[in-house]
Amino acid sequence: MNNSSTNASTTSTTSTTINGGISTPNTGLKNYFKTPEGRYNLHSEKSHPSTLLHFSHGKSVSQVTLANLKEKSASTTPTSSSGYSATSSVRSAAAKLLGTSNGGRALSFVGVNGANKVVAATTKTASIGNSSNGGSLPMANFDGKGLYIIFNVGDTLYIGDLNTQEKDPIKSINFANSNPVCHTFNPEANAKDGHDLLIGLNSGEVYTVSLRQQLQDIGKKLIGAQVYNKDGSINNSRCTSLAWVPQGNGAFVVAHADGNFYVYEKGKDATIDSSFSLIKDPTHFSVAHAKSNKSNPVARWHICQGSINRIAFSPDGTHLAVVGRDGFLRVYDYQKEQLLCGGKSYYGAILCCAWSMDGKYILTGGEDDLVQVWSMEDRKVIAWGEGHNSWVSGVAFDPYWSPPSSDSTGENVMYRFGSVGQDTQLLLWDFSMDELVVPLRRCPPGGSPTYSAGSQSSQWDSAVPSGTLQPAPCMRDVPKLSPLVAHRVYSEPLSDLIFTQHTILTACREGHVKVWMRPGSSESISTDSETLSSSTEKTPIPNCK
């Protein structure tokens, strides 16, 4: 533990000195936070080159996408597709060599089609601190080789390498005419062309590309992209959220700021635009299908007036959650194209949403500063997390967290989730249906029973019929959760949050990403042994899957 704390602080100091241009003022930000399971330490930061000034800064908010490229970097077959993989091991070696010189710049090697080239030293390493403990560098054995992050800042999309502690991205892609504002990655997108990364622009245009292909070329252009909704020919409002349809054979969904989302299928011709019937009543939900079965997109779903802010498929792909400006969470049966359930926030827009791994719960966060836990079984809000001092911009369940084994009795399922807000805080929450204390209700509408604590919740959901939207609940009627941990991550408002097996990633609106090492993870990596640190003996497993 001592060791790791030194590491963390060194990391932070060096990163500020090296990247002097980036304003990381001493604002009392800690580079660790404590949880019952141990201490999370700041492992590294990812950011855009500080010299670049973004005029469009502030206009678009940085989002982060995690990409786990499947091929192992160890096997270096000299095919073009694995050229990048060779990169990763070479880079690690380079960093190892140069990392010992404190503050020095590391040359970085990027393999292009199997051949390694020395690239101008535009990238710097921040992993220096770790060389002092004599062990191997974390990046050498970082779990999940080929783990990348994709984040947008201004008119540029950056790809950062999570296997190293380098701050600068390994690739930046410039979009000349419009800002990339959302993106998503699915290694199993299963598209024939191998495209696995979706990028949505402010202009409404959508690109699909192969991430691997981008990594094979260090230029600033998008390689081998397929464009959809070119020049906003189908919809010229801003893209707000994207999703690959799980097991959808390359089908994907694109949400826009005008309350519509479109379904695209890869087999269809991207060059022929579909035409759709006019939306008769903009206040009502409607689904229109393309008149031609050859063109793209194949369907338009009109959800609401005002922007859709986020869409998310349930892990099995059967349900689609949609949240937006009107403050409603709506859950659809994707195949049947029907509304299943949904409800209004306490007030204001909902900005983000995420499913639990078992598909039983949906988290939302928004302009009422609340983190909302929605139960699919009860078809209603079952808890409000109070703890943010501003809007909640990112929520996620932690699929790798496992509850403490001591008190896990019977069927009590515990969940860990996190949220980030414009208050610059990361909050972590533990949640279990059995521990929810439902307040006594003073004025039960429709004579619903008085609630006590616990899991008889299924008894009082009978009042909620399928296919209806719930009004905003009263403050006093909803059980409250308190955060386990509240940690100020940055001096800027936060925008996104991702749990990975070994880390938590937090992003701020301006495009700085922080990588927080889970307790135990850093030790296990640096010692390269199979025994985990004594503090955590459990192997992280996805909950309830």
Add this chain to the structure above:
Amino acid sequence: MGAAGSKLEKALGDHFPEGERYFGLENFGNTCYCNSVLQALYFCVPFREKLLEYYEKNKNPADPEENLLTCLADLFTQISSQKKKTGVIAPKRFVQRVRKENELFRGYMHQDAHEFLNFLLNELVDILEKECSAAKDGSENSSEKVANGPRNGLANGVQKEPLVTWVHKNFQGILTNETKCLRCETVTARDETFLDLSLDIEQNSSITSCLKNFSSTETLNAEDKFFCDKCCSLQEAQKRMKIKKPPHILVIHLKRFKYIENLGRYKKLSYRVVFPLELKLTNTMEDADSEYSLFAVVVHVGTGPNHGHYVSLVKSHNHWLFFDDENVDMIDEAAVQTFFGSAQEYSSNSEHGYILFYERLSNETS
């Protein structure tokens, strides 16, 4: 100016709301503090309607005495009765009247928009109360006047029906200041009326959070003990503010100008404070959470308290408009977010939401 008007008309096209007028206001030397507040008030529709009504009733008085109320009613009527849909109006008489009434606003210095709003609403209340009691004189004895006299407080306990003007009906809410003696646990409640809420702000926070802090529990101890009537001595106590009666129009003033003691002067806080387009007041004593919708924002532009500029954002018939003295433009609803403030102290962004106007939504259920 004319061109700008037609530009707005073109932008709205067929959506130009029936009977609505969008007029810029001429600046008479640093009178943007006044113009920005006037626009927000003009688009406070229940308030505007009362003023137009007042103008109609008092059109041809026997004694045409001019005051702030008549000047404001004249101005609003002048705007609403324009033949053209857009254009510029010079609020000359109104500004002259303001300068006559209050020496604070006489100079050509930069003025505080919130101070002006406060002054204006209280003046209107005074005038209406005077008119009302003058009308009642003779017919009734004026015991009511006593109850109505001090605007702040004393409403607790025996409560005579106070004189409620339409300014009150629009803007007035009641706060309850609850103090609990920590020795005998007696709770003392004292009511205070308010026309707006002035909130302390924090960096990277929300209005929700500022309101929460406003009504959070504060402990009175050490130098600041509370005199408990029951214990007959100074005791430690807990104090909190609750909104007893939420106003129809909720005006929230963000305390962006803070006196910094070691500087010996005021400093502008450019903090990023997000405000949602819909808001609920939670700490009320009413049963349902009252819901509000944002319809105007007075924005301070500039880095310091003694200079700068005021503009306003106004929502009218589901369109957002940007009023900058003579100029009126349409803006996107999403652009309201650019007036939240700066997440970092040193930032090129200097346009910050300063006074927020929320209108209460009618309760669908009850």
